[in-house]
């Protein structure tokens with residue numbers, strides 16, 4: 001599988017869509033060379049605002065722009081956006097306006113920059129906000145489709161989470177993102193692995209290894225974290241009876257929690273959650289960190305096998 | 319409160335020549351650390367290193383053999399990406415073995431990419447900009463409540479002070495007249511994307527800060543005579559906080575890193591650049 005950068009694709013799409021949509025404005029906070037909004041800034045300097053290292057000013061100005069008819073894309077590192085949580089809540093979500101937060105460098109794929117930068121609680125924070133919708137794309141193809149969706153079909157707040165690393169391309173080239181719809185990347189009858197973002201590629205590898213253990217695992221991309229595809233989750237809970245979730249995020253308030261909420265209401269089955277287990281990250285090479293925090297392919301495979309063991313030694317975190 | 323160096327702790331009173339030698343050694347470590355880690359922030363580490371060396375050898379009341387004694391002066395590296403500079407200074411000063419420096423940013427090391435409180439001598443973790451001055455205010459207030467004689471030094475970046483949190487604390491520190499709080503601005507005129515003037519024109523920072531009720535002084539942050547004078551000024555008897563503005567050069571000591579955003583968060587790109595950096599530092 002070829003790997004491609006999601007944030008590079010975001011930068012390209014801003015330029016492409018910006019040419020057709022004069023209402024698009026872009027704001028950044030001194031990270032435009034990393035979030036890749038810089039390209040838009042070069043092409044459309046009048047519609048690009050580098051607000052300096054002033055995230056609160058950036059978010060409130062974006063609210064003002066949106067309240068005045070603009071479609072505002074706001075970018076910085078995921079962790080630094082959260083210092084404006086309350087501005088996002090009051091000025092953007094409560095107003096229910098056209099501000100798109102497209103953030104980069106979440107989770108442990110940040111790598112060497114370390115714990116301060118590796119936010120693992122952001123999708124939980126954002127899913128909790130009324131009117132906010134949350135998308136975690138799995139590859140560059142999905143990023144471009146999501147960007148069309150945001151620009152052409154929506155006028156309300158969104159949070160889009162793009163990891164720093166390049167990810168393997170898992171979607172077909174004609175893939176179309178559909179809000180509130182999961183994508184079945186690999187069908188299976190024994191077990192379902194729900195994942196998104198960085199974990200999709202790992203989940204696909206894990207499913208391949210599980211095949212060798214005679215376990216037929218489905219792999220489903222839950223890029224639309226909110227709204228959630230309840231129907232698809234329940235369908236696979238019923239058809240496979242076992243669920244593993246895998247996310248580059250805390251197991252609290254993330255994908256695993258969301259899936260568990262749905263099945264516990266509609267069709268309870270055992271859910272094993274792979275993710276950060278109530279701990280901060282640390283510096284290291286990003287792919288080393290997956291193993292360090294028990295979120296690697298091997299760990300997904302083990303969780304899959306445990307589904308079929310009577311007694312398990314799964315350690316719960318509370 | 320009079321700020322006289324207390325008798326406890328290490329105040330080495332080194333001469334300029336010895337300080338310069340230590341700075342050179344530290345600069346070399348900074349380059350080696352980021353090159354070995356293949357990541358990290360050399361530019362803003364090289365701009366602040368002379369001041370750090372001066373503080374830890376000549377100014378601060380600290381004791382590497384009794385690291386947590388209660389009257390020690392505190393230093394907060396609010397621009398937490400300058401971790402190579404702080405870690406190097408602490409190691410040279412004897413807070414932990416210099417061998418550990420090369421573990422910087424590696425998975426089995428305590429030397430996290432951004433300044434981390436688990437490292438001996440570090441008072442608080444930092445890395446998200448704009449928070450250190452507020453933490454410093456809190457420490458200064460606690461020192462006053464406890465009738466302790468310590469001072470709190472906070473190192474800020476000139477891009478960093480675009481954060482609202484900094485200006486909120488500039489107000490708060492004036493309200494509470496904390497005379498044991500000393501901010502030091504690393505005025506290197508470059509931030510992450512570009513020159514500070516292009517990203518966010520800061521204008522006359524000294525007069526802005528003065529209008530918030532702080533005493534200020536500007537000095538050359540690479541000249542040990544001027545650094546000495548700046549801290550003499552900070553130590554004068556006064557009834558409020560001090561804001562020292564150090565005019566510095568981002569990337570100072572490595573020609574191709576100077577005055578550019580390119581090496582804000584990037585190590586030497588290859589062996590040739592690495593060797594050039596080491597040679598230039600040795601020839602300083």
Ligand SMILES: Cc1ncc(C[n+]2csc(CCOP(=O)(O)OP(=O)(O)O)c2C)c(N)n1
Nearest residue numbers: 030080362446447475476477478508509510
């Ligand atoms: C709140 C926050 N926003 C953004 C960043 C990303 N960032 C790291 S360093 C930096 C530029 C800092 O510039 P400056 O304060 O001038 O530091 P120096 O030039 O001294 O290295 C930025 C934007 C951050 N660490 N924290």
